[in-house]
Structure formats: structure tokens, C-alpha cells
Amino acid sequence: MSILIKNVLLNGKERDIRIEGRQIVEISESSGAAVGGGARSAEAEYVIDGCGKAAIPSLFNAHTHAAMTLFRGFADDMPLDKWLKERIWPMEALLTEDDVYWGARLACLEMIKTGTTFFNDMYWHWRGTARAVAESGIRAAISAVFIDRFDEEIAREQMRRSRQMLSEYAEFSSDGRIIFTLGPHAVYTVSEESLCWIRDFSQKNDLIVHIHLSETAWEVEECMRRYGRRPVEFLESIDFLNERVVAAHCIAVSKKEIGILRDKGVKIAHNPSSNMKLASGVMPYEEMKRAGMRGNILLGTDGCASNNNLDMFEEMKIASLLQKSHRKDPTAMPAHEVFEMATVNAARAFNFNAGEIAVGKLADILLVDLSCECFVPNHNLISNIVFSANGNCVDTVICDGNILMHERRVEDEYRIKEKVKEVSERLVSALNR
Amino acid sequence: MSILIKNVLLNGKERDIRIEGRQIVEISESSGAAVGGGARSAEAEYVIDGCGKAAIPSLFNAHTHAAMTLFRGFADDMPLDKWLKERIWPMEALLTEDDVYWGARLACLEMIKTGTTFFNDMYWHWRGTARAVAESGIRAAISAVFIDRFDEEIAREQMRRSRQMLSEYAEFSSDGRIIFTLGPHAVYTVSEESLCWIRDFSQKNDLIVHIHLSETAWEVEECMRRYGRRPVEFLESIDFLNERVVAAHCIAVSKKEIGILRDKGVKIAHNPSSNMKLASGVMPYEEMKRAGMRGNILLGTDGCASNNNLDMFEEMKIASLLQKSHRKDPTAMPAHEVFEMATVNAARAFNFNAGEIAVGKLADILLVDLSCECFVPNHNLISNIVFSANGNCVDTVICDGNILMHERRVEDEYRIKEKVKEVSERLVSALNR
Known part of the structure; x- marks a missing residue:
């Protein structure tokens, strides 16, 4: 064309x-x-x-769980534990690949309508998300969620699924819009053995690795208990960190850990709305910038269950306001820096010439x-x-x-929204049964 | 109709x-x-x-300076002092009543387009704002800015203008949409004598008093130096506080001061975006709520020079996220409370049966x-x-x-935007001359 x-x-x-x-x-x-x-x-x-x-x-959303549009407004103003255990996990247990497809179609529609043409995803039933992206015309880096909960048998199954995903994903990515990545959930849900396997598998196949890292103080304590080290130090100790790693959140990081993240060329996906809504803490942007990491910091919305939209314009504003307020410095994270986070920094991190x-x-x-x-x-x-x-x-x-x-009209939008209403009503009914 | x-x-x-x-x-x-x-x-x-x-x-914007739409994006990411002295004040010195009229027309248009039908204003050339409100069809509480900088002669002139405003404002408010209020700027810009005059004048004429209060730690220090008391304590000592006072910001307030504000029935206009952007601090909402003030807390956008829009939907989200993040508590300021701040609480504060x-x-x-x-x-x-x-x-x-x-169409919108572009270009040229 x-x-x-x-x-x-x-x-x-x-x-x-x-x-x-x-x-x-x-x-x-x-x-x-x-x-x-x-x-x-x-x-x-x-x-x-x-x-x-x-x-x-166009804007790059560096961390989200697209299909969670299905849970928009389903659980708010709750403690994290209750939010996960009583609302999110029970709903997720009911999801089919087709549900994920429709949730991701709505996410793609919402992103197109708000000027985002790339997202970095981690979610269940990745094929549903991949189909939605392929059909919607935008770009995405798609990973399954890799969680083994320190169980060897589950770990083997997850590795098998990752190998299978690698062999299958080509069917979705013929035009290069979709990248396949690995999605180890976090250091508290994935065993050391699996993390090492992911390290090797990603290196061998030149794959981006998408992980939640140091999102909360609890995660740091848990990692100290398990490994005697903080999360970033632990990942360094197993040689997991490199320029192919995209780490979401990075809130509870020490000065030493910031130095490690910089030295290893790790990309950081900042999600200010989600971090504020779940009261996770504030990412130390200025410290990272001073350490020389500015070009490696990206911006994301996180999923709709903790935001509750995918509007990267809003996210840019909230990112800058949060840093100014937190640092007590009105010059912190100026407009042009946050715009770079949402554009050039992310394009470079995900290897798009855009x-x-x-x-x-x-x-x-x-x-x-x-x-x-x-x-x-x-x-x-x-x-x-x-x-x-x-x-x-x-x-x-x-x-x-x-x-x-064009002129705010997107193909198929009515059908997508009607279908998502059906899916989410069915999920809520099933949950209440 | x-x-x-x-x-x-x-x-x-x-x-x-x-x-x-x-x-x-x-x-x-x-x-x-x-x-x-x-x-x-x-x-x-x-x-x-x-x-x-x-x-x-429809939503109530409890604190703004409407005509400052003219300065949208004119000064960002700057320290407060430089922002005021190098950008805002020199621009304001150039404003005519007609400029204020067009800035306020744009503000009214933007508020209508984003679902706000009332704003509480404090600005120069109040007639310009009042004309804009009268023509646009929304409601407003309008005050002039009362500043005497501790100069007796200026104070007398300001009092004269307030009396004149009271006698003139009826021409704009025949249908009750416009309320006339008094706008003493702050305790660091208005003398004790003038504040006492305003107290008496407002009581005699049953007028709402709109003041900036305890916006920054600097304001508290300055008040301690001048009066040996913190701002709220000082205002209490001159019997200034009552249920007709709407105080914007109230960030740097002690527990004792929160008790005073509650006992006196003072209404508080919270402006989270502005407070974050200018790094002023965080209003202690949960402490105020626990003290029993919840129904007296309102929400505002502040002016477009420190926000930079007038969208109360966005402001509601940012208000809740800020409290959750600041308090490290995801249950802080839940959705229904912030919705009440933007609706029923404000309607009650400004005496509208809405x-x-x-x-x-x-x-x-x-x-x-x-x-x-x-x-x-x-x-x-x-x-x-x-x-x-x-x-x-x-x-x-x-x-x-x-x-x-209706269907997002507002009368006259093209003309208003074109005119504002002309006005703001002329102001910038004049400033650069």
C-alpha cells in the first residue's frame, strides 16, 4: 500500500x-x-x-496483560492479597483460549483508539492473544506465563510448552509484527532451575525475556528468605540478566541493584498507574537516570485489572506527575523524557526500526x-x-x-465490544455459581 | 424547556x-x-x-483559574519560583479583560466537553470570566483575586473593588448560575487587616470565601515567621474560618489544624494533579476522613498552567491513585468516595440543589x-x-x-478555539518583544 x-x-x-x-x-x-x-x-x-x-x-506499551480487559473494574480498592485470591485468580481459572482472544481483541482495539501500536504481553493461552494481534494489525511481543511454583513436574511441562510455542509462533508472525518472548513470571513463582533453563533457552534462540522484578518489598523479603539475596542480585548470581531482559516494575531496587541493571543493559518497564493503584511503591527513576539508564527505561500500563485502561497518553502524564510528587521536584521526569520512554526507548528495546x-x-x-x-x-x-x-x-x-x-473509526469495533460483554457476563455468572 | x-x-x-x-x-x-x-x-x-x-x-470543579487555559503548556517541568516569576506572572501582566473572557470561554468549552458544569474560580478581570460563564450556560462561583501584598493603599483599592463587584455581579447572575465569592489569595499575600475585612464583609453579605491555604511547607514557614502560628491556626485566631470558607490545597496541615478545619466546617478543595506537578506535597485525605471531614472534601483541577487540562474524570483517577500510593494502601480513597467529592460534596458546599x-x-x-x-x-x-x-x-x-x-457537539466551539489561538499568539509575541 x-x-x-x-x-x-x-x-x-x-x-x-x-x-x-x-x-x-x-x-x-x-x-x-x-x-x-x-x-x-x-x-x-x-x-x-x-x-x-x-x-x-505511535506509542509502545512495554508491559501489559492484554486480555485482562475482561476484568476492567471487576476488583478495585482492595488489598493485593484479597484482590488476587478472591477476584483475579478465580476468574483466570475459568478462562478459555477463546476468552483470551476476545479480551485481547478489545485490548488491541482500545490501544489502536488511544494511539498505541505495540504491546509487550505476558498471559495465559498465548495463542488467543497472538490471533487477536495478527487480526488487529498492531505489533506485540507475546509470552506465555511461565510459572512452576517450585514444582519439578510443572517446570518440565512449562519447558515443553515453551519449546512448543517457539515452534508454533511462526504461524502468527509471518510479517514480523509479532515477536515471541519468554515470560518467567517472577523470582517468587519460578524456580532457580527453571530460570537457568530460560536463560539458556533465550540465549540459544535469541529471545527477549519478560519478567516481573522487584515489584514489592514483600518480593525482596521473600527472595532474601529463599536465596539470601535481593532479587536483582540473585538473578545476577545465576547470570540471568542481559540486554535481552525486559523487567517490569523494578520498584524495590537498591543502589547496587540499579548499578547491576545498568551494567547488564536490562530494559525496565515502568507502570506508574498500576504501582499507585496497588500501592506497590515508586520506581526510582531519577536514580536510574543518574546511573545512566535513561535510554533503557520504557513505559507500560500493566493490565486493565490494575489501571484500569490501556491509554498510554494518560500513563505518560501519570508517570511524570508521580516522579515530581515523589521526588518533591517539579523538574523530575520532564515531558520529553517520558515521551521517549513511550516511543524511541521501547522501539530500540524490542528491535523495531520505529x-x-x-x-x-x-x-x-x-x-x-x-x-x-x-x-x-x-x-x-x-x-x-x-x-x-x-x-x-x-x-x-x-x-x-x-x-x-481513520477519523476514529476502527474495523469491527462494535462486534468486538458486544462479544466481550457476552464473555465477561458468562465469566461472572460462572464465578457466582 | x-x-x-x-x-x-x-x-x-x-x-x-x-x-x-x-x-x-x-x-x-x-x-x-x-x-x-x-x-x-x-x-x-x-x-x-x-x-x-x-x-x-455532572461534575463540579472546586478550584481553578479558568482563563489560565491560555497558558496551557507554556511552562512545565520548572521549579515553582522560576515558573511563576519567569513565565506565569509576566504573561498575566499582559492580560486584558477580553483575553480573560476568551481563556474562560475555552475553559467552559473544555469543561462542557469533559462533563463539568460548575467551577469555582479565582482570577484577574473577573468580568471576563463571568461573561464567558453566562454565555456558555454552565455554573460558576467567581471571585476576583484579592492581593494587597501588605500594602495599605492596595488593600483599600481591593476592598473598593470587592464592594463594586458585589454591586455589579447581579447583571451576570440573574438566573442563579453564577455566584459571587471573595478570593483572598493566601495568607502570605493578603494582610491580616484585609483578611479581617473579608471575614466581616463575607458574613454581612453571606458570601463564600475562596482562599489558597497551606499549599506548601514554605507557606507554613512564612506564616510562622510573620504571625508565629501555622496558617490554619492563624486564620482561626482571627476568627476567619467557618462553613462558608473553601480552602484550596490544605497539604501542609497538622493534626491539630485538621481538627480546626473540621470543627469550623471549612470545605477543602483537593487538587492532586497540580500538587503533583508542582511537587507541593500530598493532601492528608485519610487523616481528614478519619477526623470526620469526608463530606467536606471537594475536588478541583487547579488552572491549566499546572495540570494541564480541566478533565475532572482524569482528576478523579489521579486523586485516588495518589492517596493509594502515598498511604501505601490500595484501599485508600475508593472510587465512590472520589466520585462524591466531584459531585454531591461540592453541590452541598456551593449551595446548589444538584x-x-x-x-x-x-x-x-x-x-x-x-x-x-x-x-x-x-x-x-x-x-x-x-x-x-x-x-x-x-x-x-x-x-x-x-x-x-449533544453527541459531543457544542455551540461555537470552532470560533472559540480559533480566537484563543489568536489571543495566545499575541500574548507570546508581546512577551518576547
Whole structure:
């Protein structure tokens, strides 16, 4: 497909952006001709009028559990233990692959509508999520949840499933939009032997490893009890950490552990809304930045059971506000840094040639509607994007050279929402039986 | 005007809501007839199809500086001192009443579009704000800024202006939508003599008093230096505090001061986004609640220079997340409490017979669009409103019995935004000259 976006604001200037296939092939001064009226329009199959819109790279959600959209608003304002044991786990036990498919379809729809075209997932029934991503047109890094609860037999079964997943995932990723990753849940749910197996398996197959790490003080205590070391130190001791590891949360980390994470090139997925909602603590962003990790810090929403949406615009604002408040420093995590977390940093971490709008990059582009009140006046576009806008300001979403949303319309959205209502009603009924 | 809202979800059931003039006159079981198809439609001038929508009370923004929309994104990520002295104050010095009018028009437009139909304002050129509110159809409590900087002559001039405002404001408030209040800025900008004058003047004329109070630790230190007491204790010592006082922020308050605020019936306007963005601190909500103040705590966005939008849906989420994170308690400030802060608590504080949908109440109603992803699935409407939705989920806004927005269209919006762009460009040029 070839697309020409005409007269769009890009880095403060009106530009025409030309897309051929999956890539941006040309960025030029706007010819100024009205859409359909100029000779150049004939050169592209699709011409998009960019007047009154700004082009920005689409956003990357670096940590979520997509299908948990099914549990949006199902459990809030509860202690973590009760939340998990009485609400989330009983619901998850009922899920089928088809339920996960529909939950992930809704997640993909919500992400497209709020300008996100990539997410890094860890969940049960990964095939359901992979099907949903393949059909929705966005990108994802998908892992199963690897949990053995320190049981050798379960561990063997999990390893078997991981090998199987690796052999099967190609059917979903022919066009490179879906990456297969490994998802060891956490150091308190996966045995040392399994973590070592994952280390070796990921190295052999060059796979990204997605893990929850140091999310709570409890996790640190538990790790100290089991291994006599803090989680990051323990993982270092088994040579688990490297530049292929994406660690979600990293809240309860010592200065020494920050140094280890930096030295090993670990990527960190920060999830401020979830951390606040579950009262997990605050990620020490400024300490990480000072240690030289800024480019390795990414941003995620976590799942809808602990957020409760997937809007990365909102997440950028909350991330910056949280650091300012926590550090008692209004200059902490400025707008451009959090925007990089949601774009270039993540594109680099997941090996996509995207995250910025430039010739040769993948055509993953948002057009935001500058007529929204949130962009009026427009003293500073990045400030308006981070602090004023939300995902509803996105008018058009292009991913991998395909138009997934235009004028806020997405294919199949009515059907997806109706189907999710059915699925979630059935789950609640089953739970109450 | 008479309005019939048919088949709308209200407190979990399908209902018809009938509005006559300014009030809700009937709430009945839905007849189920399609809009325009039933005999009852003939009974109302306007019939709104409520299918797939939920009716909730419209939101109250308890502290803002509306015209500061003009400075949205003009100064971020800066220390408070520099932010004020280098960016905000020089811009404010350039403002005319007409500039304030356009800034406030944009604020009213943004509030309507995000479901807010009341704001409590303190700003320069109050007539500009009052004109904007009168024309936009929403409600407001409007004060001038009373600042004397401990100068007797300025104080006399400010008192004269307050008296004049009282005599003039009736021209804007014939239908009761606009309340005139007094706006002493803070204890560090208004002299004791002026505060005593305001106390007496407000009592004599039964006026609400809107003040910034204990926003920062610096303010407390400054008050200790000047008066040998903390701000709340100082105000109590001059008998300034009573149930007509609305105090914004109340962050740096001691346990004793919380007791005073409770005993005096003071209303507190909490502004979490602003407090986080300017790193002012965290309001001790749980302590206030435990002291028995819950019903007197309101919610505001503060001005757009420190937020940077006026979306009360976003503010509700951030309020709850901030308390959970700060208290390290995921049960802190649950969804229904923050929803009350934004509705019934504020309606009571500002003496409007609104804040809930019931027969006899003012017709200040939102219809939210349940087909938005943020409401799918709908396990819990209040949770979805607080934690998942943003202001863009609002489809219809009714205030004082008038339809201000339907299907997200508001009168005059294009003209307002174009005009604000002109005004803000002129201000920036003037500043840079």
C-alpha cells in the first residue's frame, strides 16, 4: 500500500509524509495543494489530509496483560492479597483460549483508539492473544506465563510448552509484527532451575525475556528468605540478566541493584498507574537516570485489572506527575523524557526500526487532532501530548504501513465490544455459581 | 424547556428522566418505546435517546483559574519560583479583560466537553470570566483575586473593588448560575487587616470565601515567621474560618489544624494533579476522613498552567491513585468516595440543589457513552468512571435544564478555539518583544 499524508505538522513544520509498503520513504515540504486537488495525490493509493493534525510516532506499551480487559473494574480498592485470591485468580481459572482472544481483541482495539501500536504481553493461552494481534494489525511481543511454583513436574511441562510455542509462533508472525518472548513470571513463582533453563533457552534462540522484578518489598523479603539475596542480585548470581531482559516494575531496587541493571543493559518497564493503584511503591527513576539508564527505561500500563485502561497518553502524564510528587521536584521526569520512554526507548528495546518519524523507519504513525481543546493553545506540542491530551485526541493510526484507524473509526469495533460483554457476563455468572 | 431522556441507565436500571424548566420532575421505569415512536415523546419538546448510555450527575470543579487555559503548556517541568516569576506572572501582566473572557470561554468549552458544569474560580478581570460563564450556560462561583501584598493603599483599592463587584455581579447572575465569592489569595499575600475585612464583609453579605491555604511547607514557614502560628491556626485566631470558607490545597496541615478545619466546617478543595506537578506535597485525605471531614472534601483541577487540562474524570483517577500510593494502601480513597467529592460534596458546599439525579434536583446531568471501550465490560460503572474513563466518554451535557452538548457537539466551539489561538499568539509575541 502507498500512503501520502499531506500538510501535516511534523516537528513544528508542515510536511508531506510518503509511505510505501511498511516504510516511510519520503518527508518533504508540504506542496500545499488541497487533498485530491494536486498532481501528487495520484502517486499514492491513499491520500490523508493532515491539515490541523500533527504526526507523532505511535506509542509502545512495554508491559501489559492484554486480555485482562475482561476484568476492567471487576476488583478495585482492595488489598493485593484479597484482590488476587478472591477476584483475579478465580476468574483466570475459568478462562478459555477463546476468552483470551476476545479480551485481547478489545485490548488491541482500545490501544489502536488511544494511539498505541505495540504491546509487550505476558498471559495465559498465548495463542488467543497472538490471533487477536495478527487480526488487529498492531505489533506485540507475546509470552506465555511461565510459572512452576517450585514444582519439578510443572517446570518440565512449562519447558515443553515453551519449546512448543517457539515452534508454533511462526504461524502468527509471518510479517514480523509479532515477536515471541519468554515470560518467567517472577523470582517468587519460578524456580532457580527453571530460570537457568530460560536463560539458556533465550540465549540459544535469541529471545527477549519478560519478567516481573522487584515489584514489592514483600518480593525482596521473600527472595532474601529463599536465596539470601535481593532479587536483582540473585538473578545476577545465576547470570540471568542481559540486554535481552525486559523487567517490569523494578520498584524495590537498591543502589547496587540499579548499578547491576545498568551494567547488564536490562530494559525496565515502568507502570506508574498500576504501582499507585496497588500501592506497590515508586520506581526510582531519577536514580536510574543518574546511573545512566535513561535510554533503557520504557513505559507500560500493566493490565486493565490494575489501571484500569490501556491509554498510554494518560500513563505518560501519570508517570511524570508521580516522579515530581515523589521526588518533591517539579523538574523530575520532564515531558520529553517520558515521551521517549513511550516511543524511541521501547522501539530500540524490542528491535523495531520505529519510535520516530524519519525516512527509512517503519510507518508506525499517529495523527493527533490539533482541534481538540487539549491542544489549544499549542505553545508546546510535547507538553500538550504528555500533560493535556488523552488517547481520544488520536484521529488516525498507521502501523506497519496500514491504516488501522481513520477519523476514529476502527474495523469491527462494535462486534468486538458486544462479544466481550457476552464473555465477561458468562465469566461472572460462572464465578457466582 | 422540557426534555425527556428515554431508556437511559440510571443506578443500574433503565429509566426515563423528565426535565421541566431547570428541574428533574420525574424518573420512571422506561416505557421501552423507541425515540419518536411512543406517545410520551409528544409530551416533551426535546426527546433524547438514552439507549446505550448512563446518566450520572455532572461534575463540579472546586478550584481553578479558568482563563489560565491560555497558558496551557507554556511552562512545565520548572521549579515553582522560576515558573511563576519567569513565565506565569509576566504573561498575566499582559492580560486584558477580553483575553480573560476568551481563556474562560475555552475553559467552559473544555469543561462542557469533559462533563463539568460548575467551577469555582479565582482570577484577574473577573468580568471576563463571568461573561464567558453566562454565555456558555454552565455554573460558576467567581471571585476576583484579592492581593494587597501588605500594602495599605492596595488593600483599600481591593476592598473598593470587592464592594463594586458585589454591586455589579447581579447583571451576570440573574438566573442563579453564577455566584459571587471573595478570593483572598493566601495568607502570605493578603494582610491580616484585609483578611479581617473579608471575614466581616463575607458574613454581612453571606458570601463564600475562596482562599489558597497551606499549599506548601514554605507557606507554613512564612506564616510562622510573620504571625508565629501555622496558617490554619492563624486564620482561626482571627476568627476567619467557618462553613462558608473553601480552602484550596490544605497539604501542609497538622493534626491539630485538621481538627480546626473540621470543627469550623471549612470545605477543602483537593487538587492532586497540580500538587503533583508542582511537587507541593500530598493532601492528608485519610487523616481528614478519619477526623470526620469526608463530606467536606471537594475536588478541583487547579488552572491549566499546572495540570494541564480541566478533565475532572482524569482528576478523579489521579486523586485516588495518589492517596493509594502515598498511604501505601490500595484501599485508600475508593472510587465512590472520589466520585462524591466531584459531585454531591461540592453541590452541598456551593449551595446548589444538584450533585445527584433525583426528582426535585436541578437538571445537571451527563449521559456517558457506554459503547466507549473504557466502559467495556461494565462490571462496575463507578469504577469505570473513576479509573477507566476520561472526559471524552461524555456524549450529552445538560445544565440548568439546558442541553449544552449533544453527541459531543457544542455551540461555537470552532470560533472559540480559533480566537484563543489568536489571543495566545499575541500574548507570546508581546512577551518576547
